[in-house]
Amino acid sequence: MHNRKDYDWEIRNPSGCGITSLMSAKKNLFRGNLAVRSLDNMRERGNGLGAGYAGYGIYPEHREHYALHLMYEYEDARQSTENFLSQDFKIFDEEPIPTRPVRGIDRAPVFHRYFVLPKEQALGTNISEAAADEFVVSRVTEINTRIEAAFVVSSGKNMGVFKGVGFPIEIGEFFRLDEYQGYCWIGHSRFPTNTPGWWGGAHPFTMLDTAIVHNGEISSYGINRRYIEMFGYRCTMMTDSEAIAYLFDFLHRKQKVPLELIPAVFSSEFWNNIDRMEEKEKELHQTIRQVYGSALLNGPFAIVVGHREGMFGLSDRVKLRPMIAARKDDVLYIASEEAAIREICPEVDSVWMPRAGEMVAGFYEGASQ
Amino acid sequence: MRMIQPDFRIVIDQDRCRKCGRCVFNCGFGALEFKEKPIPSHEKCVGCHRCVSFCPENAITVELNPLAFRPNAHWTPFLIKSIYKQAESGGILLTSMGNDKPYPILNDYLLLDACQVTNPSIDPLREPMELRTYLGRRPEKLEFEKTNGNWRLKASALNTVKVEVPILFAPMSYGSISYNAFKALCLAAKELDTLMYTGEGGLPKELYPYGDHIIIQVASGRFGVQPEYLNVGVGTQIKIGQGAKPGIGGHLPGEKIPKHISETRMIPEGTDALSPAPQHDIYSIEDLRMLIYALKEATGYKPVCVKIAAVHNVAAIASGILRAGADQVYIDGFRGGTGAAPYITRDHLGIPIEIAVAVVDQRLREEGIRHLGTIIAAGSVRCAADAVKLIALGADAVAIGTAALVSMGCHICQKCHTGNCSWGIATQRQELVRRLDPEWAAERLVNLVRGWEHEIKDVMGAMGINALESLRGNRERLRGLGLDSETLKTLGVKPVGAAMG
Numbered sequence: 001m002h003n004r005k006d007y008d009w010e011i012r013n014p015s016g017c018g019i020t021s022l023m024s025a026k027k028n029l030f031r032g033n034l035a036v037r038s039l040d041n042m043r044e045r046g047n048g049l050g051a052g053y054a055g056y057g058i059y060p061e062h063r064e065h066y067a068l069h070l071m072y073e074y075e076d077a078r079q080s081t082e083n084f085l086s087q088d089f090k091i092f093d094e095e096p097i098p099t100r101p102v103r104g105i106d107r108a109p110v111f112h113r114y115f116v117l118p119k120e121q122a123l124g125t126n127i128s129e130a131a132a133d134e135f136v137v138s139r140v141t142e143i144n145t146r147i148e149a150a151f152v153v154s155s156g157k158n159m160g161v162f163k164g165v166g167f168p169i170e171i172g173e174f175f176r177l178d179e180y181q182g183y184c185w186i187g188h189s190r191f192p193t194n195t196p197g198w199w200g201g202a203h204p205f206t207m208l209d210t211a212i213v214h215n216g217e218i219s220s221y222g223i224n225r226r227y228i229e230m231f232g233y234r235c236t237m238m239t240d241s242e243a244i245a246y247l248f249d250f251l252h253r254k255q256k257v258p259l260e261l262i263p264a265v266f267s268s269e270f271w272n273n274i275d276r277m278e279e280k281e282k283e284l285h286q287t288i289r290q291v292y293g294s295a296l297l298n299g300p301f302a303i304v305v306g307h308r309e310g311m312f313g314l315s316d317r318v319k320l321r322p323m324i325a326a327r328k329d330d331v332l333y334i335a336s337e338e339a340a341i342r343e344i345c346p347e348v349d350s351v352w353m354p355r356a357g358e359m360v361a362g363f364y365e366g367a368s369q
Numbered sequence: 370m371r372m373i374q375p376d377f378r379i380v381i382d383q384d385r386c387r388k389c390g391r392c393v394f395n396c397g398f399g400a401l402e403f404k405e406k407p408i409p410s411h412e413k414c415v416g417c418h419r420c421v422s423f424c425p426e427n428a429i430t431v432e433l434n435p436l437a438f439r440p441n442a443h444w445t446p447f448l449i450k451s452i453y454k455q456a457e458s459g460g461i462l463l464t465s466m467g468n469d470k471p472y473p474i475l476n477d478y479l480l481l482d483a484c485q486v487t488n489p490s491i492d493p494l495r496e497p498m499e500l501r502t503y504l505g506r507r508p509e510k511l512e513f514e515k516t517n518g519n520w521r522l523k524a525s526a527l528n529t530v531k532v533e534v535p536i537l538f539a540p541m542s543y544g545s546i547s548y549n550a551f552k553a554l555c556l557a558a559k560e561l562d563t564l565m566y567t568g569e570g571g572l573p574k575e576l577y578p579y580g581d582h583i584i585i586q587v588a589s590g591r592f593g594v595q596p597e598y599l600n601v602g603v604g605t606q607i608k609i610g611q612g613a614k615p616g617i618g619g620h621l622p623g624e625k626i627p628k629h630i631s632e633t634r635m636i637p638e639g640t641d642a643l644s645p646a647p648q649h650d651i652y653s654i655e656d657l658r659m660l661i662y663a664l665k666e667a668t669g670y671k672p673v674c675v676k677i678a679a680v681h682n683v684a685a686i687a688s689g690i691l692r693a694g695a696d697q698v699y700i701d702g703f704r705g706g707t708g709a710a711p712y713i714t715r716d717h718l719g720i721p722i723e724i725a726v727a728v729v730d731q732r733l734r735e736e737g738i739r740h741l742g743t744i745i746a747a748g749s750v751r752c753a754a755d756a757v758k759l760i761a762l763g764a765d766a767v768a769i770g771t772a773a774l775v776s777m778g779c780h781i782c783q784k785c786h787t788g789n790c791s792w793g794i795a796t797q798r799q800e801l802v803r804r805l806d807p808e809w810a811a812e813r814l815v816n817l818v819r820g821w822e823h824e825i826k827d828v829m830g831a832m833g834i835n836a837l838e839s840l841r842g843n844r845e846r847l848r849g850l851g852l853d854s855e856t857l858k859t860l861g862v863k864p865v866g867a868a869m870g
Contacts, residue, residue: 217488219833221869222761222845230734258513258520268836270497280521287527290503291511293838294740299488300833318496318835320489 017191017203017215018045019323020335021304022344023184023311023362027057028330032162032177034344035185039168041343042189042336045215048104050190050202051171052163054154054211054306055182063158065092065115066136066208071199072110073149081143081150088139089116097162102174105166109199111153111175113160133208133253137232140207144236151200151237156209159306163188163202171202183364186306188213200237204306205245207233211306212248214241215336216321219299227294241303247295248305257292259312259361265292266303267317267357304334309367312359319356326351332362372453377416378434379409385428392420392429397791397801398784417782419791451712461713463620465785465795467613467706467749467771470716474704475723475856476755480865482846483831491835493826499836500822502765504564504743505529505604505672506696528672528696529743530603532766533562534822535837536756538814539701539747539770540586540606540676542570544621544630544642545708545785547802550777550794553810555579557773560815566606566674566699566768569619569644571633577601584674587664589618590644592634596667604672604696605664607657609648612705612722612748613715615678618644620709625788625797658693665694672696679703679725679748680718684732691733691742699768700725702748706771708795709786722748723762727860730763730842739763739842753824762860763842776817777810845869 020038022030035053039046059067068085072078085091097111118135120127140152154161159182162175168189172178188203204211218224221240224247229235231254233246244266251257251265264285274285289296300320304313313334315323326333326341326348333341338351354360379400381392386406393401400413401420414431421429438446451462484490491498505528512523538558543551545568558565559582566584571593576583580601587594588608599605610616621630621642631638651657661673674697675690677683687698702722707715726746733739746764749771750756756767775781778792785795793805829835832846840846848865849857857864 219484219488219846220839220843222843223839223841226734226842226844227740230737230739255510256513257511258515261513261520271499271501272497281519283525284520284522286503287511287522287525289838290527290529291507291740293836294842296836296838298834298836298839318491 017213018042018189018336018340019187019213019215019302019304020340021184021186021213021306021311021313021333023056023306023332025310025330025332025362025365027183027364029057029181029183030185032180032182032185033172035187036168036172036177038335038340038344039187039189042340043167045191045336046167046189047191048167048170049192050163050165050188051168052161052188052202052204052213053172053175053177054159054161054186054204054206054213055177055180056159056184056306057182058160058180059115059158062093062115065117066155066157067160068114068116068155069097069153069160069162070112070114070143071151071153072112075110077147077149078110078112081147084143084147085114085116088119088122088135089114090119091116098176098179099174100176102166102170104170105164105174108164108174137207137249141232141234145234153200154204154206154211156206156211159209159211161204161206161211163204164199165202184306184311186211186213186304186311198238201239203241205237205239205242207245207249208253209306209308210245210249212241212245212303214244214301214303216301216303216316217299218243218297218301220297223294224297244297244301244303247297248307251292251295252307259309260359261288262312263314263357263359264288265295266297266314268296269357270317302336310361310363312361313354314359315354315356317357324351324353325360332360334360371412372457373412373450374436375411375414375434377414378411378432379414379420380430380432381407381409382428385426387426389425391423391425395419395423395791397789397796397798398787415782415784417780417784417791461711463709463786464712464715464783465707465709466781466783467704468716469783472721475721475852475860476758478850478852479723479758479860479862480848480850481754481757481761481828481832482848484833488833490833491830493823493830496830497835498826498830500534500825501531502535502837503527503529503531504697504745504765506743507741509741528670530564530672531562532564534818535760535766536818536821537563537745537766537768538565538773539705539768540566540568540608541770541774542568542586542592542619542621542708543573543633544570544592544625544797545619546774546795547790547793547797547805548573548629549802549805549807550774550810552576552807553777553805553814554773555583556807556811557814557818558582560811561818563818564603567602569608570621570630571635572598572601573629573633586676587660588644589646589648590642592636592642592644595635599664599667600669602671604674605668606674606676606699607648607660607664607695608676609651609657610676610678610680610701611707612678612701612703612719613707614710615680615714615718617646617711617714620644620786622709622786622788627797630797654689654693657690661694674699674745676701678705678718679720679722681720683720683725684728687729687744688732688736688738691738695742697743697745698729699745699747700729702746705748706774707785722746722759724856724859726759726762726764731861753821754828756821757825757828757840758847760837760840761843761847762862763844765841772817773814776813777805
């Protein structure tokens with residue numbers, strides 16, 4: 001296993017990749033190995049140096065608790081993290097994340113999960129769901145930056161992320177994804193271009209219920225990172241994709257930017273198009289670009305983002321990376337290639353190629369959008 | 370006896386000379402006299418090349434006077450001559466334009482990034498490449514509402530000024546430069562859809578129609594400040610300091626104050642216009658706040674810019690300025706130009722603009738307020754690459770002064786304070802001012818900025834970004850070559866060879 005400290009800590013890891021996802025609006029359940037099969041059909045998009053999955057709806061018995069997936073590079077880190085967690089959180093359940101031996105994966109870090117809620121005294125006078133979310137974000141950032149060799153892999157409710165170094169099929173086997181059922185799965189196969197795989201560097205990247213997979217390289221990363229760190233987030237996973245998860249969390253949860261307007265930030269309209277809009281719409285886009293310009297994701301990307309209300313896909317403003325979407329009944333599929341969708345759903349109702357910067361969004365029935 | 374020898378020698382090839390007298394006519398400094406043929410007075414030559422440029426026979430060359438002092442790395446000819454001058458006059462030695470001493474130019478040690486394979490470059494000849502930016506204050510947060518199924522803003526949230534290119538014209542007062550040069554800046558700012566700053570000398574009434582592209586300055590001398598003037602621009606600027614002479618006020622010698630300047634500045638003809646060193650109603654940050662809001666009240670809340678020189682504590686000062694309510698912080702580096710300044714101030718005070726932008730941007734980020742205001746960087750932006758690097762270090766836009774004057778013909782002879790500019794730029798002598806056609810000069814300004822615009826688009830495309838906001842503060846795309854680690858740390862830039870991180 002490679003530890004994070006084995007590398008130059010300042011190295012970022014741009015990568016080419018394959019992504020896939022499926023989401024049922026009616027919250028019908030799928031086994032995790034569906035996402036594995038889909039990714040496996042795009043083997044050439046990865047090089048075995050990273051794969052990962054986010055499953056939503058996988059912990060119905062703990063749906064009210066934050067599910068913290070922790071990765072420890074060595075056992076000592078677990079002790080200090082658990083001391084840290086027990087100060088501020090009520091832990092309802094905890095266990096090692098079940099794995100099985102897989103040929104090719106011989107030196108994996110330790111994975112552990114905790115189902116928690118912040119203690120009331122930790123929240124002080126402000127006891128609300130929003131305050132609890134905010135508290136969890138601050139603790140997650142604290143663990144990632146302060147506790148040596150401990151990383152929060154995911155921290156949402158009724159969801160979890162499973163990721164590591166290996167081909168998608170190996171990681172799926174390792175984490176026994178066939179044993180989980182979820183109503184939304186997001187998967188990623190990685191082709192890192194310069195550093196050897198690091199387990200924490202595999203996608204998805206997360207914050208609370210947000211999980212994001214990303215194919216691309218953000219040329220504006222330098223400013224995106226400096227912008228998001230201004231608001232207390234810390235990029236610690238050595239990849240640009242991480243910043244996108246935090247930007248989304250910041251924009252949508254904290255700044256209350258409506259989901260439909262996220263593309264206006266991440267893949268802004270060109271000024272020429274904005275100039276031609278009707279007055280009120282023009283003002284909206286002009287203002288968003290001025291206020292959130294530093295969150296514009298410039299450079300090639302296709303992302304799929306899972307969140308509390310559903311899932312969406314988005315590409316950059318000139319679409320420099322592939323993304324295709326399909327529907328079958330209440331299920332939305334978004335992937336890098338049609339083949340990845342057809343592999344798990346041969347007869348789709350519709351399949352289409354979204355335009356540059358066009359959001360493809362699916363919402364759970366009854367979700368507040 | 371003469372203690373001070375000429376700096377230059379005017380050499381006239383008498384075989385080629387046709388004795389047309391153009392050189393004599395053109396010299397604003399009286400360095401040539403016609404006695405059957407042109408006879409040079411070398412001691413008056415400033416090396417502005419006006420005579421050379423207008424000689425139809427290419428018969429004139431200007432060379433450095435080959436006056437050999439005994440080599441001495443410590444006592445340079447400049448220092449020896451300075452002592453002779455001061456021993457004679459007992460005064461302060463004056464000069465003009467920017468610091469010309471061989472301090473390291475940090476921009477020259479910064480290299481830009483380009484895309485290869487993993488992220489594609491973007492072709493600015495075939496795809497959109499956006500340099501537009503908006504200057505002014507932004508709110509912390511926006512409020513949205515859904516009307517008729519569409520998301521809209523609950524209320525207008527911005528009071529900013531648009532520029533189509535992030536290159537503005539730095540404040541150069543009417544008085545320090547001629548009417549025609551000043552008008553050329555107005556014309557070009559309009560044509561380019563960018564902005565010019567008036568500087569401290571007011572704005573002639575007939576140029577009020579260019580107000581949409583002008584930011585009005587209020588300096589310590591308050592020259593020309595009256596309600597109509599304050600309201601004619603798209604914003605106002607409070608001048609605290611200038612890169613070439615931090616801590617002292619503007620100097621306009623009486624020789625440069627004829628009738629029309631006196632009218633615009635509202636001072637008597639022929640008097641020296643020496644601005645007070647500080648603004649006498651600003652002795653603290655809370656005083657600045659009062660003036661910022663006084664100007665806002667007077668202008669119906671147009672944006673207010675505060676211009677400061679880049680000094681050691683610039684980061685904290687800029688933060689205070691933003692918190693005091695300013696919408697823009699304009700930082701002028703220690704190489705910024707001037708129409709007149711003491712050598713000692715011009716050459717020894719302040720810090721480089723690269724460092725100033727870096728520490729201000731970083732400080733504002735640490736305080737979580739960088740996104741609320743605008744940073745303008747100036748102080749010897751010489752080329753498009755300088756502009757790109759300053760924006761990548763954290764500026765929203767840059768302003769050019771010297772480069773703008775050079776495009777009109779300035780040769781940086783550093784004699785603006787004499788008022789004899791042969792090129793009709795830094796003079797008020799009507800026979801010299803007439804030489805500069807404002808339309809011609811404006812066209813050259815426009816050409817220069819358009820040229821830079823193309824170059825900026827090219828390097829942004831190479832970096833794989835197609836909007837200016839993705840360059841702003843994106844230090845990841847800069848690397849330092851041959852800079853010490855402390856300087857790199859201050860700039861927030863990694864050394865060459867370091868990968869992305």
